[in-house]
Amino acid sequence: MTWNEYYMNIAIAVREKANCLGRKVGAILVKENRIISTGYNGTPEGMLNCTEGGCVRCKNREKYKNSIGYDVCICVHAEQNAILSAARFGISIENSTAYTTMRPCFDCSKALLQAKVKALYYLHDWSHPVPELQTQYALIQKQFPGGVKKINMTDPRSHWANQTASKKESSLPPAIKIKSKKL
Numbered sequence: 254m255t256w257n258e259y260y261m262n263i264a265i266a267v268r269e270k271a272n273c274l275g276r277k278v279g280a281i282l283v284k285e286n287r288i289i290s291t292g293y294n295g296t297p298e299g300m301l302n303c304t305e306g307g308c309v310r311c312k313n314r315e316k317y318k319n320s321i322g323y324d325v326c327i328c329v330h331a332e333q334n335a336i337l338s339a340a341r342f343g344i345s346i347e348n349s350t351a352y353t354t355m356r357p358c359f360d361c362s363k364a365l366l367q368a369k370v371k372a373l374y375y376l377h378d379w380s381h382p383v384p385e386l387q388t389q390y391a392l393i394q395k396q397f398p399g400g401v402k403k404i405n406m407t408d409p410r411s412h413w414a415n416q417t418a419s420k421k422e423s424s425l426p427p428a429i430k431i432k433s434k435k436l
């Protein structure tokens with residue numbers, strides 16, 4: 254297993270706690286080969302979980318389509334949570350590398366860029382539905398000195414992570430089956 258795959262597997266594990274009716278995302282920040290922060294998406298501490306109806310935008314996805322209305326969404330993105338945890342504990346993320354299970358959105362890309370995160374690795378692609386904004390998005394992503402790269406590996410929980418509740422399947426993740434080996 255390469256280091257990139259190793260870290261992406263950890264971001265996938267972090268994603269397990271995501272509680273959002275939208276796509277589930279996990280993110281970690283790595284510096285000098287050490288994980289310095291992690292985050293998954295969901296409502297702020299102390300507020301009702303998104304999966305329990307805590308976020309007006311997430312529960313009205315017909316009105317607030319994909320990539321629209323981020324400013325009124327109370328769900329904190331995984332990358333934002335990783336940045337904010339580092340801020341809370343006073344950890345510099347300058348020159349760190351972000352591993353995220355989904356390509357960072359517009360807002361997260363600019364936050365990561367301005368915090369001087371040097372490179373991004375993602376598992377699932379994301380693009381903005383409005384062409385001119387997609388062009389701008391590409392410009393932001395071009396600014397990362399270490400680049401923005403996709404890691405090609407299989408995601409065993411892709412279906413759960415990438416379905417949104419508007420598809421009206423189950424909004425609750427299926428239980429994770431962990432095979433335990435008898436010692």
Ligand SMILES: [Zn+2]
Nearest residue numbers: 273303311328
């Ligand atoms: Zn949500």
Ligand SMILES: [Zn+2]
Nearest residue numbers: 330357358361
């Ligand atoms: Zn985001």
